[in-house]
Amino acid sequence: MTWEIHNRGRGAESKESLTRWLERIGPDALLGGLSPSTRATYRSHLSRRIIPEFGHRALSAITAAHIESAQRAWKSDDISPTVVAGTLNCLSRLFRFAIKVGDLSASPMSAVERARAG
Secondary structure (H helix, E strand, O other): OHHHHHOOOOOOOOEEHHHHHHHHHHHHHHHHHOOHHHHHHHHHHHHHHHHHHHHOOHHHHHOHHHHHHHHHHHOOOOOHHHHHHHHHHHHHHHHHHHOOOOOOOOOOHHHHOOOOOO
């Protein structure tokens, strides 16, 4: 799918939910170019944390504050710092891809203060 076809008829800020957006773009587009093990890890981050936490929100409505709140919740649920960092990396990739295809104009990840391990 080319960028022109993918982006046809959409504004720069997608109002569709994250879940719907992921269904539309498909995981292969989002995870393309990653090693098989990283793809599997990112699929796990999407299904276990990202979709449950943000899937109902419009892609353009997810803010740094939402992401930082989720980060604190994951940490308080005793999810390892490595897994939390990987989940945030997956979110960063998701938002960069959304910008690339014209569904977002900016990533909320640029304003996220990542928690330090420990």
